[in-house]
Amino acid sequence: MCQQNGIAPPRFGRKRTGADKLDLRSDTLSAELRRHAQSVAQLAETLEQAEDFPNKTARDFCGVIRASAKLVYDRLSTAPPDRLPHIHVLLSALGEDLRYAERSRVEHTPWSLVQAMETFLQGKVGNQFRFIIRPQWSYNYAIVGDLLATYEGFFSSFPDWISLAEWHAAIGGSASDRIFSISFPRVERMNVLTHAAWGHEVGHILISEWMTKHFDGFWQKGAMEIEKAIRAEIEKDIKGPTLVVEQIVASYLNDTLSLTRQSLKELISDAVGAHFLGPAAFASLSEFSCRFDLDENPVDGGYYPPWRFRLRKLAQIILPEVIAATTDKWNPALLDYITWLKEWQKVTDSDADLISIQSDVRSRKAYELLEANYSTICAQVIGQLRPELQIPFTLTARFQEIGELIERIELGVPPNETGLWPETAPAEMPDIWNAAWACKVSRFTKNNGPEFDEYLTMLFQLALKAIEASYVHSTFGPLLPT
Amino acid sequence: MRTVLASSDIFEASTKLQAAATALEKMSRGEPLRHEERTILKWCGIFLEEVDWTVSAGAATEGASNRSVRATEIRPFFFATLRNTQQLFHDAGLQEADQVREFLSATYHSLKLADEMHDPSRVAHIDVAAAFLQRLSQELLSRLSGNGVPTERDRPTSIRA
Numbered sequence: 256m257c258q259q260n261g262i263a264p265p266r267f268g269r270k271r272t273g274a275d276k277l278d279l280r281s282d283t284l285s286a287e288l289r290r291h292a293q294s295v296a297q298l299a300e301t302l303e304q305a306e307d308f309p310n311k312t313a314r315d316f317c318g319v320i321r322a323s324a325k326l327v328y329d330r331l332s333t334a335p336p337d338r339l340p341h342i343h344v345l346l347s348a349l350g351e352d353l354r355y356a357e358r359s360r361v362e363h364t365p366w367s368l369v370q371a372m373e374t375f376l377q378g379k380v381g382n383q384f385r386f387i388i389r390p391q392w393s394y395n396y397a398i399v400g401d402l403l404a405t406y407e408g409f410f411s412s413f414p415d416w417i418s419l420a421e422w423h424a425a426i427g428g429s430a431s432d433r434i435f436s437i438s439f440p441r442v443e444r445m446n447v448l449t450h451a452a453w454g455h456e457v458g459h460i461l462i463s464e465w466m467t468k469h470f471d472g473f474w475q476k477g478a479m480e481i482e483k484a485i486r487a488e489i490e491k492d493i494k495g496p497t498l499v500v501e502q503i504v505a506s507y508l509n510d511t512l513s514l515t516r517q518s519l520k521e522l523i524s525d526a527v528g529a530h531f532l533g534p535a536a537f538a539s540l541s542e543f544s545c546r547f548d549l550d551e552n553p554v555d556g557g558y559y560p561p562w563r564f565r566l567r568k569l570a571q572i573i574l575p576e577v578i579a580a581t582t583d584k585w586n587p588a589l590l591d592y593i594t595w596l597k598e599w600q601k602v603t604d605s606d607a608d609l610i611s612i613q614s615d616v617r618s619r620k621a622y623e624l625l626e627a628n629y630s631t632i633c634a635q636v637i638g639q640l641r642p643e644l645q646i647p648f649t650l651t652a653r654f655q656e657i658g659e660l661i662e663r664i665e666l667g668v669p670p671n672e673t674g675l676w677p678e679t680a681p682a683e684m685p686d687i688w689n690a691a692w693a694c695k696v697s698r699f700t701k702n703n704g705p706e707f708d709e710y711l712t713m714l715f716q717l718a719l720k721a722i723e724a725s726y727v728h729s730t731f732g733p734l735l736p737t
Numbered sequence: 738m739r740t741v742l743a744s745s746d747i748f749e750a751s752t753k754l755q756a757a758a759t760a761l762e763k764m765s766r767g768e769p770l771r772h773e774e775r776t777i778l779k780w781c782g783i784f785l786e787e788v789d790w791t792v793s794a795g796a797a798t799e800g801a802s803n804r805s806v807r808a809t810e811i812r813p814f815f816f817a818t819l820r821n822t823q824q825l826f827h828d829a830g831l832q833e834a835d836q837v838r839e840f841l842s843a844t845y846h847s848l849k850l851a852d853e854m855h856d857p858s859r860v861a862h863i864d865v866a867a868a869f870l871q872r873l874s875q876e877l878l879s880r881l882s883g884n885g886v887p888t889e890r891d892r893p894t895s896i897r898a
Binding site: 335337338340341343344345347348404405407408409411412413414415470471474475478479482496497498499501502505506508509512 | 744745746748749751752753755756758759773790791804805806807809810812813815816817819820834875878881882
């Protein structure tokens with residue numbers, strides 16, 4: 256073909272002379288991978304046999320890692336020799352991910368919260384979703400997953416070595432699970448109010464479902480126009496070799512893809528958190544954002560939307576209902592709460608974040624695409640939920656229950672149920688969170704000195720107890736004989 | 738959320754490119770290919786046409802596959818590899834950018850028609866193609882694994898004498 260196109264037959268570089276060296280590296284790597292796979296399997300087995308996990312998910316996850324590593328170990332002698340480095344990446348991922356399970360053990364987590372949270376989350380997304388909840392030293396929340404889908408992706412890349420059917424058989428019943436790891440800041444282990452951020456993490460699962468189905472088509476529709484804008488901007492300033500220009504344009508387009516994807520993920524997840532938890536989601540994000548620059552360009556900020564942008568979007572969801580509410584029968588702490596929530600509108604009135612976004616062609620184009628589609632995508636993502644879950648949480652609908660819970664907190668009693676004995680009902684988790692936030696804000700507005708810190712310690716303990724007790728009540732109460 | 742599924746797309750591409758490179762080397766030695774190897778060659782031909790927008794037909798079409806998420810993500814690494822393998826092409830007598838582009842276009846076409854790659858006179862072409870695919874596979878894998886370089890958090894924040 257080269258002759259036909261008039262291209263001279265390629266002259267080879269120097270012949271490969273390192274055949275012996277190639278065998279030495281391959282043989283060494285093969286032996287190392289065998290040892291590596293065995294170590295990962297043994298470590299996973301040791302963890303799997305620990306008895307101090309707060310839920311079954313972490314233990315079952317260790318079982319998946321053990322079985323996967325053992326399968327690699329058993330089949331290593333027939334591994335394709337040209338892809339041993341890829342097997343290294345696979346084993347590394349399996350071994351590294353054990354940290355999620357290892358850190359989820361009881362001594363590291365607010366263990367009484369874990370089962371309640373997993374049940375709450377499964378109630379929103381389905382029982383096939385399972386969660387490992389663990390602390391991280393980084394001061395942030397995160398969700399990683401679907402871990403099993405990733406391993407499936409890795410194993411499916413070796414169809415000539417290990418079939419997916421073999422891998423599924425090795426891991427057994429876990430093959431149909433979807434396992435995620437949710438992380439929280441270790442130093443905030445007991446700060447259950449900040450853990451309202453977990454509603455946002457559920458949003459990540461829902462937006463990921465949407466993205467699996469729709470994001471490729473969504474991106475493809477906008478990509479050509481975005482590429483033209485980027486190319487025009489680059490070619491204004493760079494008159495270099497074509498390859499350099501192509502690489503920069505490709506890199507910028509990839510940045511814009513990442514900006515679009517990350518902004519959608521974060522903003523839609525915020526919207527889902529607000530859908531399930533109402534003002535508690537907004538309160539948690541507002542408080543968290545105080546630590547950071549509100550207007551960092553997302554190009555420089557790990558592709559994450561500016562905090563002010565996120566607060567504005569959330570305020571647009573939460574505040575209209577709060578502002579329009581008739582509040583004459585509301586608990587006074589709830590009134591303090593909504594006054595405080597409305598204050599945040601002043602923060603979102605500034606457009607400094609928008610100026611930042613406009614300053615770079617990548618963020619500018621990404622956010623144009625986002626803004627044009629945000630409302631539609633929000634509706635589509637919420638539409639993925641079961642019909643009964645599509646009704647958003649509102650204070651207007653829940654003020655009576657929340658008022659009762661606030662009264663319990665003020666008496667130093669966990670806000671775990673409403674009503675009077677024996678006609679009591681377990682409190683709903685969003686109600687507990689909003690009641691606790693209302694109490695926190697009400698106290699903060701009166702006195703935010705050192706006594707406030709002591710109050711918070713008590714509040715965290717009451718809220719944690721409430722979530723645990725409410726979970727026990729709602730899960731096991733119906734099983735008791737009447 | 739750190740979605741690890743993007744990682745598995747890159748992992749899949751890396752493994753298939755390596756498998757394709759190995760298959761091309763087999764062909765250059767006159768060895769027959771299995772059906773699975775020809776399938777992977779075809780996959781790589783389609784994939785590379787998606788990624789390399791300098792040669793792909795319909796490049797300016799809205800909704801074209803070369804605007805897919807996968808192609809967008811991998812393209813910067815593709816051009817980085819192209820930049821890093823200039824010597825490979827120069828050694829093969831491909832000095833000009835146009836010559837490289839023609840060679841790559843012909844390579845993608847050949848990969849897509851993997852069943853027709855029997856002619857021994859294409860051996861030289863195939864060896865350069867194999868080397869390029871192997872380098873691209875390595876580039877993608879290095880991005881995933883870090884190639885043994887510690888991550889930001891592993892680096893010491895101070896050096897003690």
